[in-house]
Amino acid sequence: MSNASHSPKISDLHGPVFDAIPDMFVLYDKDHTILDILHPKPELMSDRPEAFIGKSMTEERLKQVVGANYHQLEAVISTQKPSRFVFRHKGYRSGKILYYEVYLSWLEAGYVLADIRTVHEKSVALMESEHLHYFFTEVLENLAIPVSVKSMDTERYVYWSKKAEQFGRTAEEMIDGTEELFMPKNKAFQAQQIDRDMLQGKEKQYQGVEKYTLRDGKEHTFVVTRTLFSFGDEKLILNSALDISELKETQSSLLHTKDDWPARICRSLRL
Numbered sequence: 001m002s003n004a005s006h007s008p009k010i011s012d013l014h015g016p017v018f019d020a021i022p023d024m025f026v027l028y029d030k031d032h033t034i035l036d037i038l039h040p041k042p043e044l045m046s047d048r049p050e051a052f053i054g055k056s057m058t059e060e061r062l063k064q065v066v067g068a069n070y071h072q073l074e075a076v077i078s079t080q081k082p083s084r085f086v087f088r089h090k091g092y093r094s095g096k097i098l099y100y101e102v103y104l105s106w107l108e109a110g111y112v113l114a115d116i117r118t119v120h121e122k123s124v125a126l127m128e129s130e131h132l133h134y135f136f137t138e139v140l141e142n143l144a145i146p147v148s149v150k151s152m153d154t155e156r157y158v159y160w161s162k163k164a165e166q167f168g169r170t171a172e173e174m175i176d177g178t179e180e181l182f183m184p185k186n187k188a189f190q191a192q193q194i195d196r197d198m199l200q201g202k203e204k205q206y207q208g209v210e211k212y213t214l215r216d217g218k219e220h221t222f223v224v225t226r227t228l229f230s231f232g233d234e235k236l237i238l239n240s241a242l243d244i245s246e247l248k249e250t251q252s253s254l255l256h257t258k259d260d261w262p263a264r265i266c267r268s269l270r271l
């Protein structure tokens with residue numbers, strides 16, 4: 001454990017500059033010991049700064065003070081490269097959910113400095129929506145199978161890939177739409193019930209074999225996977241459908257051939 005009385009102070013590093021910045025600053029050594037705290041945020045700290053200074057942080061306390069885990073802090077120490085992230089925290093005084101942006105930087109003197117600032121909720125929502133949009137357009141859209149995403153807050157679709165349009169509906173039609181738009185009501189009810197069960201924590205993923213009549217007018221067999229995931233405070237379900245119709249036909253053909261082989265042998269013997 002470091003001797004806090006002989007440890008450097010944040011204000012010593014860059015003089016009065018830090019005093020003019022309202023951000024909260026936390027100085028760590030390589031052993032995860034807090035050496036100093038400047039501009040402590042009461043909503044973020046469960047106790048006075050003196051209760052933390054000079055003590056090595058447990059995983060739980062590290063998350064409480066800077067929203068970081070050991071992996072994030074160790075990554076900065078080992079690579080000497082900065083790290084930036086946003087975390088949410090329930091304020092100790094107000095009880096409200098608050099958002100903070102943290103910038104961990106490595107100092108040549110051998111310390112890690114955490115710069116913590118309050119982030120407006122709208123700014124967080126904007127950042128998250130941009131990340132989600134990137135996930136939809138750059139990741140899901142390039143998958144070789146039909147994919148869709150449904151918000152469980154509204155139970156309506158928020159994303160419908162180009163390949164999913166083979167189910168008879170375009171993305172424009174399906175955004176803010178429900179299952180009734182592309183499947184019979186009884187089947188839609190079953191799908192919706194599966195999603196609600198996942199939301200209630202019974203299962204985080206569902207997989208089953210389902211049949212759908214597509215735009216080509218033919219009935220296709222799919223392995224359908226539904227996965228519940230979170231993005232910020234929102235609960236979403238990622239749906240994917242793998243067409244196994246040709247595989248089923250091949251399997252059926254092979255079984256038919258297998259069942260027919262005694263008759264073929266008899267016919268050949270007659271010859």
